[in-house]
Amino acid sequence: QVQLVESGGGLVQAGGSLRLSCAASGRTFSTNAMSWFRQAPGKEREFVAAINWSASDTNYADSVKGRFTIARDSAKNTVYLQMNSLKPEDTAVYYCAAKKGPIVVLTIAWDYWGQGTQVTVSS
Numbered sequence: 001q002v003q004l005v006e007s008g009g010g011l012v013q014a015g016g017s018l019r020l021s022c023a024a025s026g027r028t029f030s031t032n033a034m035s036w037f038r039q040a041p042g043k044e045r046e047f048v049a050a051i052n053w054s055a056s057d058t059n060y061a062d063s064v065k066g067r068f069t070i071a072r073d074s075a076k077n078t079v080y081l082q083m084n085s086l087k088p089e090d091t092a093v094y095y096c097a098a099k100k101g102p103i104v105v106l107t108i109a110w111d112y113w114g115q116g117t118q119v120t121v122s123s
Contacts, residue, residue, distance in 0.1 A: 002026040002112040009117030020081040022096030033103045034079040038092035050103035086121045
């Protein structure tokens with residue numbers, strides 16, 4: 001079992017930055033791929049970014065490429081999402097997720113989910 005707890009969300013003006021953190025518990029963190037998804041009101045949950053277990057591979061949604069960076073610290077069992085140049089359309093609840101094996105963008109492929117953290121970007 002893996003438990004995930006997100007933090008770092010908040011209200012920020014367009015053009016600003018936030019860093020989300022996801023603290024994982026469980027002995028298998030170092031062998032799990034980790035990811036961030038987001039869900040805006042009235043929309044489906046969508047893939048944002050993912051990183052494999054060794055941090056040798058990352059993947060980003062086109063909408064965040066060049067603005068967001070995913071990273072992990074296995075010593076701290078934590079994965080981060082650095083978000084720069086934020087836009088109002090980035091407003092959503094951001095979820096951390098974990099799975100065994102390679103990174104994929106499909107929501108249903110991820111086994112463990114956090115409770116989410118709200119990010120609101122004002123114009």
